[in-house]
Amino acid sequence: MEAPAAPAAPAEGSPVPGLYHHPVPEPDPVRVAEVGRRIKSWALDEVELYPEDWEDQFDGFSVGRYMVACHPDAPTVDHLMLATRLMVAENAVDDCYCEDHGGSPIGLGGRLLLAHTALDPLHTTKEYQPRWAESLHSDAPRRAYRSAMEYFHGAASPSQADRFRHDMARLHLGYLAEAAWAQTDHVPEVWEYLAMRQFNNFRPCPTITDTVGGYELPADLHAGPAMQRVIALAGNATTIVNDLYSYTKELDSPGRHLNLPVVIAEREGIADRDAYMKAIDVHNELMHDFEAEAAALAAACPVPSVWRFLRGVAVWVDGNHYWHRTNTYRYSLPDFW
Numbered sequence: 001m002e003a004p005a006a007p008a009a010p011a012e013g014s015p016v017p018g019l020y021h022h023p024v025p026e027p028d029p030v031r032v033a034e035v036g037r038r039i040k041s042w043a044l045d046e047v048e049l050y051p052e053d054w055e056d057q058f059d060g061f062s063v064g065r066y067m068v069a070c071h072p073d074a075p076t077v078d079h080l081m082l083a084t085r086l087m088v089a090e091n092a093v094d095d096c097y098c099e100d101h102g103g104s105p106i107g108l109g110g111r112l113l114l115a116h117t118a119l120d121p122l123h124t125t126k127e128y129q130p131r132w133a134e135s136l137h138s139d140a141p142r143r144a145y146r147s148a149m150e151y152f153h154g155a156a157s158p159s160q161a162d163r164f165r166h167d168m169a170r171l172h173l174g175y176l177a178e179a180a181w182a183q184t185d186h187v188p189e190v191w192e193y194l195a196m197r198q199f200n201n202f203r204p205c206p207t208i209t210d211t212v213g214g215y216e217l218p219a220d221l222h223a224g225p226a227m228q229r230v231i232a233l234a235g236n237a238t239t240i241v242n243d244l245y246s247y248t249k250e251l252d253s254p255g256r257h258l259n260l261p262v263v264i265a266e267r268e269g270i271a272d273r274d275a276y277m278k279a280i281d282v283h284n285e286l287m288h289d290f291e292a293e294a295a296a297l298a299a300a301c302p303v304p305s306v307w308r309f310l311r312g313v314a315v316w317v318d319g320n321h322y323w324h325r326t327n328t329y330r331y332s333l334p335d336f337w
């Protein structure tokens, strides 16, 4: 039995002015602490995720607060841990293969494909199978994906696991397009950037909301075009939130890092501030469309698992905004107001 939550002190951080969003209740501090304790033990003892000197960054990521805010309906901390391990593993791949911690666009396709086999296993001959199995222990991203997926399989149905693998393949495709453009120093048109970011996207996180909530949205209801549109709009809004909150972090990082305001400024020839404001408008339109389409789907399909899933996605969207707003260790707003 979990102890009742003490009232949490409100977290700091200001929202992007003019950004359409919904505030969320402060995440249960007892759950946040327990998820934080368990994820550290998993990262250090089970998958040897990071060296000691990355500990501050791991703590600064505040993944416990993130996942508790995004999944308030998780029946237990074990359910929350499914999402938390995957979130940490996804960020390990992004950091170690693509970005901050030794990542590079060069050779990314090979690294991502081999890591993807930790989620979608190789089926091959007896001679080659053991070499592949060993490879899953050979670096931190693969150890993390392998272990997080093993736990996920313990709770997800086959179709929920397959949905997740499909979303991860989409994510890896998005990473590859971003890397290809970085290699050739290409700035895409705004719509092309938005297409890339629909794949290099938070989508794999909200779409596990039913597994984390301990129920299942049946595969055919997930696959319907109206549900697919709702999920895509939600994923796109959450990902533009990341572009807006991480704008200054990305400007400070070496080289040119594409994000929506940067691409709008460059391709539409407008000032940085105006481009940032336009990116806010893009986000707000996506959010309004997401909410309108989700409401229409809920009205057209009065099935309890559909309603709960749509609510779970909406709550994930709000929790994601909360985490970006309050993560002042990682993000700060530009001086545009």
Ligand SMILES: CC(C)=CCC/C(C)=C(\C)COP(=O)(O)OP(=O)(O)O
Pocket (backbone or CB within 6 Å): 087, 090, 091, 094, 171, 200, 201, 202, 203, 204, 205, 239, 242, 246, 249
């Ligand atoms: C957790 C997950 C599935 C992430 C995949 C996509 C991703 C890394 C983001 C949407 C975050 O984008 P970015 O790499 O730009 O993040 P930071 O700005 O470094 O926080």
